[in-house]
Amino acid sequence: MSYEFRKKFTLAVIIIIALALCYRAVLIYQSSVGRGSELSVVQYLFFVPVWVAVVYALWPVERILRLILLTVLCFAGLAGFIAFRIDVSGDSSFVVSRLSDDDLESSSRILRNRIRELTKVYGKVGISRYYDAIVSVKEANEFFKNNPETPAVVWGSKRWINITVRGVRSLRFDEFKLAGIKGKLPFFWINTVPAVGLSFKPELGTARYLAALFAALATPIEGSSLKELALREQNLKAAASLRETWTSFEHRGYALWLLGNQYVVEAFSQNPPEISGLDCGINSYIKAGKYLRVQDNPEFYAAIKNNLAISYYLKSVLTSQKGLLKLARENFLLAARAGWVTNPYKFKFVAPQIAAGNLKKLMRIKKKKRKENLAE
CATH class of the missing domain: 1.25.40.10 (Tetratricopeptide repeat domain)
Structure with a gap:
């Protein structure tokens, strides 16, 4: 391994570590101000300098080895993108789909994380994502056909959102x-x-309403205990009384x-x-x-x-x-x-x-x- 390669490789590793620390700092800050810890914009921007740093480090390597390593890296990136696009809604989780005018899903993720945090106040329930945008009641019903255990889905835009309940x-x-x-x-x-x-x-008020509503809907009227029904009643009253x-x-x-x-x-x-x-x-x-x-x-x-x-x-x-x-x-x-x-x-x-x-x-x-x- 030549001195030139070790020098470039060390520099690339330092750049990647520095970017990772910056990325982590941004996530911690966003979480601390209540904006959620999922930021797809940061993820996309982070990938570009990492790619450049890796290519910079691998360039002095022999052509065959360089080609193999870059091919593996390309497939890893593609697999990560596909995994990001998969419907990751939980079997019995409430789902917040990507908003129709939120291509990078940043606002959708912030809303979802706020709901997830606020449900701890009303009664913790599962909150999951759906990578695609739902734009009509018909599409919401199609979503339910493909996800038969999902109790409700939130869909819409950064102006107006809708709730469809199974x-x-x-x-x-x-x-x-x-x-x-x-x-x-x-x-x-x-x-x-x-x-x-x-x-x-207001985004925080909307998240608070959805958290209270989902906590209530997680308890069916039939078959629940008196204690569970009392909590359901309390959460519905909380949702109805919010003023924003x-x-x-x-x-x-x-x-x-x-x-x-x-x-x-x-x-x-x-x-x-x-x-x-x-x-x-x-x-x-x-x-x-x-x-x-x-x-x-x-x-x-x-x-x-x-x-x-x-x-x-x-x-x-x-x-x-x-x-x-x-x-x-x-x-x-x-x-x-x-x-x-x-x-x-x-x-x-x-x-x-x-x-x-x-x-x-x-x-x-x-x-x-x-x-x-x-x-x-």
Whole structure:
């Protein structure tokens, strides 16, 4: 090994070590200010001087050996790039996909790391990445087909992000098999909505909301202990109560809607049903509806009104209180009319159609009751 080679090789090693220390210092700084420890921009920039330093060190070597070493280095770089592009979402982790206008994934990684850190406050859950950008509800559903264990995915841009949660879109309320339900209940309950959005900025506030929401969604309503359900309720309340300079507040309504669903299901998990729990559900739905206009997210608006209408009907059955069937009818009607509004998400409406079907069933029930009253 010649003196010239040893000299260049030593210099190359010193350069690589210095770059590695600088790279590590940047990561530590970013982590300390809450911006996450994953910085793909730094990774890409770091690779260029490392490549130059290695080539500089290997150049005096014999041509054959130099060619072999450079080929190995090229394949190593290619393998690293492929590994970086692989979908690394965990089986049961919540996923933050690459934002559509974030080619180097820096903002996406910062958001993901902030969520990961903040979930420690609300209850630690898995947060994973998805290398590609999801730009529509249709693509989000395709992602779920390929990742059947993922409970929810965050997608969008550096202006607006969306949350799509896996789950059965709707089911008849009596399909919950709850102890407090006697006989058949023909109304279809909205269980999930295709998308709910919020502005990307303020970034820290958005990460805090997502952390609280994911911690709540990690606990299913059915099959969880009272302690787990209490923590779920606490996290949903935390998500709904966050105050930041967002450009819209439908996401706060989403947390309240989920909370209302939990209250109603819990109320009918007991026999006899708990009226106070049902009232809590009704109040949560009413508050949720105040956080969005129908044109903001017609599907979600219809879901709120549909479940509120069912809750009014259930209360009328339990208490025989006057005026509740009228309120149920009014809310089913509002939900059905949401289908007349232009959908900003460009997918086919489901909730308004379900509400329209529920409205017809309610009118048949009211007609039957009138006939029974006349017969008496």
